Amino acid sequence: MNCLEAQALVEDALDNALTGSRKRALDLHLSRCDACRAFFDAERNEHRRWFQAMNDPESLRHLPNGFADQFTAEMAKKHAAPQRKWALLRAFRRIAASLAAMLLFASLSYAAVSGLRQMELANQAEAEGGTDVTEVTSETMEASDALDSVGRAAPSAPQSSEIGALEAQEFVPPVPQVSPVSQSTIQGATTMTGKKAAAAALTAALAAAAPLAAANGDEYQFIDPATYPAANPSYPAASGAITLETGAMRIAGTAGNLEARSRSNNASVAIALNATQFKTFIMTIR
């Protein structure tokens, strides 16, 4: 054993943890090497002095008086708290459920109204012998079906290319194409924690809105609620971290603000997402 090897054992020696051949080898080295012996003595000496200094009874600190009482009282309070928390959660669930029901009802009534109007328009057009609205509508339907089947047949790869295509399009703010009579706004603003809750809320809303796309040839746009309803907001780029699909609709977005479109026209949904919270949800159908 050389000096370097011997000195590397200093902490083990201070722990009295050396046994067997290692201890014999070190002892043998120390018996021959004055420098190492001095080194070990100095280390032992220092160890003892530092230990004494740090355990000097005068320097020891004590918990403040009454700590135990305070602590046990806090613990008792803390463990009583969960009941309140659950009550709050239940109340929140009730509110969320009624909000969803309202949203669904409003969408369906609008669908019914606009469906009637669509038929009226078609009849009017036929009567006038002008543009064939029915044909336009069926074209829109075909396109949305195609998007739909792409999404369903191969959910992974084609989906992202589709999203890329959507992103690549230059976004043109929607111009209301129908008369104010058919305009309807459904707004719900709520805060939900977790992507699952956000996904569930969106899926429900889009399911409710899907008949409109079919009946009305609407386009759904997901826009930044911070800028909504500004006429021409600059929309943040969407990418595929969150993907939701309902019928002809597809939403793609990152954890930031989110934008997505469907194949139809004239409807917009504004939503904001951050990493863990679904913040606002505003849906406007024109």
Place this chain on the structure above:
Amino acid sequence: MEIAEEIKTDPEKGARRLIAECGDRLYDVAFRLCQSEDGAHDLVNRTLVRVIERIALFSGSSTLYTWLYSILVNFWRMDMRSKNAEIVTFTDTMPDRPDDRPDPAEALAVKADAEAIREAVAHLPAHYRAVIVFRYFEDMTVPEIANVLRIPEGTVKFRLHKAKKVMRFILAQTIGVSDASNEERKQ
């Protein structure tokens, strides 16, 4: 009855016993690590809450102190990280050696010496401070420290080696006298 058993059967009584038996020592270690009374109070509080809430996880394979300390150290590290880590450089924290310091003989008085040693610990960078506190204040062996800090034994030895060097350097500055061990090392 073991404290752990008592906490399981009667949490409040167990908590009181835990505080009575381990509270001061825990608080002392906490203070030496974070160097503030408020910080130490908070660390002890959180550690005790965790211990009582997770007592079912205590297997008894390590001592209760080892478990307490490893929880405490974990909270302390989290605090350090959230404070964006404590960056201690020797130049700006090194206590100045005052010109009017007492003469070396007096400075070497055991009490002043002890005070200087405790003061030096406070000036160590955080991860060196942790090994020194457990080594000298708690008189732990290298494997015990490794267990509490959850780092390999080799890392403990390396940090001890470095920490002791820094301690000696600080002491040489404050006491103004490099102790005997340093003299011998120079040879």
